[in-house]
Amino acid sequence: MDPPALPETAWVVYITQQVKPGEQDLTSRMKEISASFKKLYSYEREPLEATAKANRAINEEKYKAWVETHSPERIYLANQARRRLARKTDKNVRTIRDERLPKSAGGAYNAFIKSRFASGGSTGGSLVDTVKALGQEWNALSDAEKRSYEDQVAEQTAKYAADIEDIRAKAKVLQAEAKIEAEKKAAEARAKTNAKAAEVRARAKADAESK
Template sequence: MLARGVICRLAADVPKTSTHNLPQLARLFQRVAVAHNATPITYKSAPSSVYKLALVETRRLYATSGTTKKPATKTAAKKAPTKKAGTRGRKTTAKKAAPKKKKVKKVLTEEQLVKKKQAEERKKIAELREKALREPRPGPTTAWTVFITELGQESTVFSSVSKEASERYKNLSAAEREHYNHLANKNKAAAAARYQRWVLSHTPEKIRIANLARAQLKRKLKGTYKTRLNPPHTSKIQDDRQVKRPMTPWALFMTERLRSGDFKDISQKEAFGLISNEWKALSAAEKKKYENESAENKESYFREYRQTYNKDATAA
């Protein structure tokens, strides 16, 4: 009963805002009571003494607990830049890029220039040969080549056979010559079929580029093959799909005159001279015929060129 009364009095003296500290007051009262039990206090004065001590201790605790700490304001403190170890007291400067060394152009000697030019020419020829394509070999297509081929197959040394080949060929009978002619014609037909299949295996555009490359190769390799009129794989590929260039009025007139037969047994140079004089003697009305035909051929050329090669002709 005594303890309950003391607690109630303590609760009455404590401000209303500190009611949440009642459990703490009860524990404090117990400690104070235990402490005073060890000292000689009279019965009547014991509650008052205990009450006073508990009240003083309670007010002290309330005063300390009532002081609220201000929340620390969050300040965005700027962090000082961290210095790398070993750079204290030193000024850090950006490393300058080393200037690029200018390439010194090497001066070639005359011999080196010649070799360089030859290497470029070989490279150009190799590129042209790749564009020019390679047609299939026709094989033996004459009686003589068929005869030589048979002799080569019978003997291991072809050079020794070729020495006596002409004599043996001259001594052939009519039946034997007819036999070799028959084989040659058969081979010629087979070679023509192979050639046509090879041409059709490429597009008209590819054949056109091949013919342009062959014309350049023929000029570059002229004189390098003494035993042949044309270097190998430089003759024009025969393709009926190719679009023919339109003829000029002068070319139309010249073709017409040559086909007339008036210049038979006349050299080409003399014939051209005579035809040129005839062209100059024509009147404007007579030339108009060939000019109109040339204009029509030109329009037809541009139309067929686009249909065949899927692009427009740059020039006629």
């Protein structure tokens, strides 16, 4: 379960301000709230936007702190479970964002794009124009120049493979420990049930013998 989040849009902030705790018949109220929200002046929306922006920053900080209360291998297992649930229910299920988990390397072109943006080598125009210009720049590179990015990707891919294997190994240990703990609890439950059953039989036998 993800941690509770504060409202992250001006609209949701406005709703929380307008709806009173325990208020009933929200269907009709939402129509009123929506109508009044649309009539707000820009200066009235500004504090709502500011609150939403501040909430997003707080939510991100809390989310990161919550994620880090769990080990990366536990997050890995939780995400696996969420993906299985998504496939089973055919619904979108959000996975947990964890920067500690290994990320697969993209292709050489992606490595080039990232390096150009990191070095401030964008055109300064729109994103579409920038990507188009960088695409032309990539096509103009020699094979030797492209090979340096391919080497970077190969190195990153090898690191990813090693890191994800380490995560999977640790996750298997957690699964084994959880299985042992579950079996232990099941055995304890069976022992208690058997003990109670034996006690009932003993009492029944004693009652029968006393008659």
